Amino acid sequence: MSKKLPRLLTISCLLVLVPVLASAMGSKPKETDFEAANARIQPLAKVKLAPPAAATSSEPGSRTGEELYKAVCGACHETGVAGAPKTGDKAAWAPRIGAGLATLTKTSITGKGAMPPKGGSDATDEELARSIVFMANKSGANFKAP
Numbered sequence: 290m291s292k293k294l295p296r297l298l299t300i301s302c303l304l305v306l307v308p309v310l311a312s313a314m315g316s317k318p319k320e321t322d323f324e325a326a327n328a329r330i331q332p333l334a335k336v337k338l339a340p341p342a343a344a345t346s347s348e349p350g351s352r353t354g355e356e357l358y359k360a361v362c363g364a365c366h367e368t369g370v371a372g373a374p375k376t377g378d379k380a381a382w383a384p385r386i387g388a389g390l391a392t393l394t395k396t397s398i399t400g401k402g403a404m405p406p407k408g409g410s411d412a413t414d415e416e417l418a419r420s421i422v423f424m425a426n427k428s429g430a431n432f433k434a435p
């Protein structure tokens with residue numbers, strides 16, 4: 290009896306340990322293991338690809354006059370392309386400034402001559418007015434931005 294007990298213990302230990310070890314060493318990783326591992330190695334912040342800056346650098350509606358001007362209006366008004374009144378050209382702007390901001394905003398919404406509606410942008414009316422103020426104030430006006 291006293292000799293059999295240790296042997297019995299050894300055997301029962303092996304009976305428990307062997308399957309456990311075998312499964313730990315030989316078991317294939319489960320798919321959920323990969324998912325969990327993938328989740329662990331994910332970067333904290335993922336890079337989000339976005340369209341190039343320019344007109345979409347800010348949400349439509351929130352752009353300042355200068356932002357919209359630099360992204361859109363300046364393409365023509367900076368150099369005076371196609372007869373656009375050049376920014377800073379007081380003579381070209383004087384009669385337009387005289388018409389008032391409200392009228393200029395209306396004209397910009399519909400477009401005029403070679404200028405497409407809203408200058409081809411997705412600007413809101415308020416953003417348009419802001420960029421007109423930006424341009425006109427560099428050309429002799431003293432408009433207040435909305």
Ligand code: HEC
Pocket residue numbers: 357358361362363364365366370371372373374385392393394396397401402403404405407408409410412417418420421
């Ligand atoms: C594709 C070129 C082009 C772009 C882009 C453009 N414009 Fe113009 N803009 C013109 C031209 C050309 C005129 C002159 C139209 C005329 O008098 O026949 C003009 C005229 C204007 C005028 C004077 C309108 C008037 O009553 O005489 C305002 C104000 C104006 N643009 C604002 C803007 C604003 C604001 C933007 C940007 C959102 C913009 N433009 C973008 C070409 C452009």
